Amino acid sequence: MSTSSTPTSFELIAFIGGGNMASAIIGGLLRQGRSPGSILVVDPGEAARERLATQGLRTQAAPDEALRAASLVVWAVKPQQFKDAAASTAALATQALHYSVMAGLRTEDMARLLGTQRIARAMPNTPALVGQGITGLFARAQVTDAERAAIEALVRPTGQALWVGQESDLDAVTALSGSGPAYVFYFIEAMVQAAADMGLSPEQGRVLALATFAGATSLASQSEDSPATLREKVTSKGGTTYAALTTLENAGVKASFIEAMRAAQKRAGELGDEFGR
Ligand SMILES: NC(=O)C1=CN([C@@H]2O[C@H](COP(=O)(O)OP(=O)(O)OC[C@H]3O[C@@H](n4cnc5c(N)ncnc54)[C@H](OP(=O)(O)O)[C@@H]3O)[C@@H](O)[C@H]2O)C=CC1
Numbered sequence: 001m002s003t004s005s006t007p008t009s010f011e012l013i014a015f016i017g018g019g020n021m022a023s024a025i026i027g028g029l030l031r032q033g034r035s036p037g038s039i040l041v042v043d044p045g046e047a048a049r050e051r052l053a054t055q056g057l058r059t060q061a062a063p064d065e066a067l068r069a070a071s072l073v074v075w076a077v078k079p080q081q082f083k084d085a086a087a088s089t090a091a092l093a094t095q096a097l098h099y100s101v102m103a104g105l106r107t108e109d110m111a112r113l114l115g116t117q118r119i120a121r122a123m124p125n126t127p128a129l130v131g132q133g134i135t136g137l138f139a140r141a142q143v144t145d146a147e148r149a150a151i152e153a154l155v156r157p158t159g160q161a162l163w164v165g166q167e168s169d170l171d172a173v174t175a176l177s178g179s180g181p182a183y184v185f186y187f188i189e190a191m192v193q194a195a196a197d198m199g200l201s202p203e204q205g206r207v208l209a210l211a212t213f214a215g216a217t218s219l220a221s222q223s224e225d226s227p228a229t230l231r232e233k234v235t236s237k238g239g240t241t242y243a244a245l246t247t248l249e250n251a252g253v254k255a256s257f258i259e260a261m262r263a264a265q266k267r268a269g270e271l272g273d274e275f276g277r
């Protein structure tokens, strides 16, 4: 691994793509006091640019000379959009460190199109917006220790960072924490719907469901008990939880859930394969 002298902070960060994930990361950065003027977002969508500009960010419909000043380029377009975006950006960003949040797309394919090996890849998630995200990180060997530290410092305001040893592990991270917030929202939706069926108001259902998720998550992180033991402690013999969990088991919900996550991991691999072809 190279150890050459490198910047330890990124004075100007350019986001290529200003959609959901970019907005979540930017929101986390702004919340922690990063100056909006130190963030430049390239996005062809007028509505997206207007939304970002109202936060004080610099925006461009297509990359121009201003991009040359960016020391970090964050790739936040959909994997299928990367090839076109790279074609218009690569020559303007030869000095920058590149940081991709795109699912599946492999750094060796990015390196080929960008003409640089200085690429780190991440899998963040949308709770970054409220500083409670978790980001899986991987960097090519050409990324220096100082740059890795700078990336970690960038991620920290948005939540936790977790380095993985091999790039392919990011596909599993994608299936777990990248897509994971959607699974949680799906459960919350189901709980709120059931609450309404049982006669509670939507607001009561929402408050109860959210507090239950937050409380259970806090308990699981603070307790020495495993999630399985914590579950058993809720499940009184012959009681209500037993009735509910038996229904879930009989319907194969756990097996389906594991299968669903494997489908997400497989899809991440396919996105990489489709691009590498
Ligand atoms: N959403 C999430 O929870 C997560 C997403 N990711 C990754 O983040 C990336 C972005 O996802 P997400 O934010 O959800 O997607 P979005 O579609 O919300 O954002 C992508 C943005 O990029 C714009 N865009 C398209 N082409 C270009 C271009 N050539 N140059 C600049 N901008 C362009 C799109 O415009 P238009 O809409 O007009 O096409 C859109 O505004 C994906 O690669 C995804 O895998 C990773 C972790 C979690």
Ligand SMILES: O=C(O)[C@@H]1CCC=N1
Pocket: 103, 174, 178, 179
């Ligand atoms: O659904 C997707 O493909 C992206 C990656 C992880 C979350 N959203």
